[in-house]
Amino acid sequence: METGCWLLGGEFEDSVFEERRERRPGPPESYRAKRCEPQWFYEETGSSDDVEALTVQKFKGDLAYRRQEYQKALQEYSSISEKLPSTNFAMKRDVQEGQARCLVHLGRHKEAMEIATNLENKATNTDHLTTVLYLQFTICSSLQNLEKTIFCLQKLISLHPFNPWNWGKLGEAYLNLGPALSASLASSQKENSFTSSDTAIKSSFPHSGKDYLLCFPETLPESSVEVSSGNKQKNEKALKDIKNRMTEERAAVLLETQMKACASFIRTRLLLQLAQSQQTSFALERNLRTQQEIEDKMKRFSFKEDTLLLIAELLGLSPENTAREDVTLALLGQASRASRVDAGSQGQGLCPQDLLPSQEQTRCAMTLRMKE
Numbered sequence: 001m002e003t004g005c006w007l008l009g010g011e012f013e014d015s016v017f018e019e020r021r022e023r024r025p026g027p028p029e030s031y032r033a034k035r036c037e038p039q040w041f042y043e044e045t046g047s048s049d050d051v052e053a054l055t056v057q058k059f060k061g062d063l064a065y066r067r068q069e070y071q072k073a074l075q076e077y078s079s080i081s082e083k084l085p086s087t088n089f090a091m092k093r094d095v096q097e098g099q100a101r102c103l104v105h106l107g108r109h110k111e112a113m114e115i116a117t118n119l120e121n122k123a124t125n126t127d128h129l130t131t132v133l134y135l136q137f138t139i140c141s142s143l144q145n146l147e148k149t150i151f152c153l154q155k156l157i158s159l160h161p162f163n164p165w166n167w168g169k170l171g172e173a174y175l176n177l178g179p180a181l182s183a184s185l186a187s188s189q190k191e192n193s194f195t196s197s198d199t200a201i202k203s204s205f206p207h208s209g210k211d212y213l214l215c216f217p218e219t220l221p222e223s224s225v226e227v228s229s230g231n232k233q234k235n236e237k238a239l240k241d242i243k244n245r246m247t248e249e250r251a252a253v254l255l256e257t258q259m260k261a262c263a264s265f266i267r268t269r270l271l272l273q274l275a276q277s278q279q280t281s282f283a284l285e286r287n288l289r290t291q292q293e294i295e296d297k298m299k300r301f302s303f304k305e306d307t308l309l310l311i312a313e314l315l316g317l318s319p320e321n322t323a324r325e326d327v328t329l330a331l332l333g334q335a336s337r338a339s340r341v342d343a344g345s346q347g348q349g350l351c352p353q354d355l356l357p358s359q360e361q362t363r364c365a366m367t368l369r370m371k372e
Contacts, residue, residue, distance in 0.1 A: 167265075177257050178254045266298075266315055
C-alpha cells in the first residue's frame, strides 16, 4: 500500500486509544440535586452570564404578577425586553405575553392588544398561535367585547376542534351575546321609533307655522280636520307595525344565539363523553360535573327533542365532520339552520349561508394552513 493511502472506513476515533478511567473502590457517590430556597432569585447572584441574570429578573416579574403587583411586574418585564438579545425568541415571547397580561389588569387594553397582534403575526407554529389566541381571548373577555371573544374562540376551535372547554366557552359567550344584542337592538330601534313618531305627528298637520299649530280643532277648517284624522290613523298603524317588527327582530336575535349556544353545548358534551372513559379522579369528577351543568342549561332551551338529536348528529364526531378543521365551525351554522326548521312557526327562514363558514372564518383557516 502506498504511503498516504487510507482504507475506506479505516479511520479510528481518538477515544479508542485513550486510557479508561480507573473506578474508585466503594459505593458511588449519591446524586445531589440542586436545591433552591424560596425566592432564591432575590439574593445577589453575581453571575456574569447575561441570560442567567435576565432569567432571574424574569422570575422576579413572575412573582410580582402572582402577587397581583401588576405595575411592578410590568416594570420588570419591560426592563428585560430592552436588554434581551434579538436571537432569544423564546424568552422574548414569554416577556411580551407577561407585559400584555399586566396591561390588561391595569386597564390598558389597547396596548395589550397591540402586543398580542404583534405576537400573532410572528407566530411560527401551532403552539405559539394557540398561546397568542388565549391571550387575545383574555383581553377581549376583560373588555366584555362578546363578538371579538367569540371570534377568538372560533379561531381556537379551528386549531383544536377536540377541545371541549373551548366549545363550552363558546356556548357561554353565545348565551351572553343574545341579551346584549337584543338590548342594543331595542335601544337603536327605540331611537328610530321616536324619530318616526315625531315625523308622524308633524305629518298629521298639512300646514306649518306656530300660530296654526296653536289653533283649536273647532277653529280649523273642516277639510284640515278630516285630513289630520286620517293621517293620525295611518301613523298609529305604522307605529304599531314598527313595534311589532322590533319585537320580532329581538326574538329572532335571541333565537339565533340560543341555537348556536345549544349546538356548542351539545358538541362540548359529546367531546366530554368521548374522553370520559380515559379519565379518573378529579379529572373525571370535573368532566361529569360539567356534563350535568350542560344538561341543566339545555333544559332552559325550548327546542324539541328531535331537534336536539338532529343537532347532535350534525355536530357528531364522525370522520366526515372532523376531517377538516375549517369545516368544524361551518357545522355550527348548519346546526343553527336545523334548529330554525323546528322554529319555523316563529317566522324564521332558511339561509343558505348558514351552511358555509363566514368570510372571517375562511380567511382564518387559510391563514392557519399557511402557517402550519
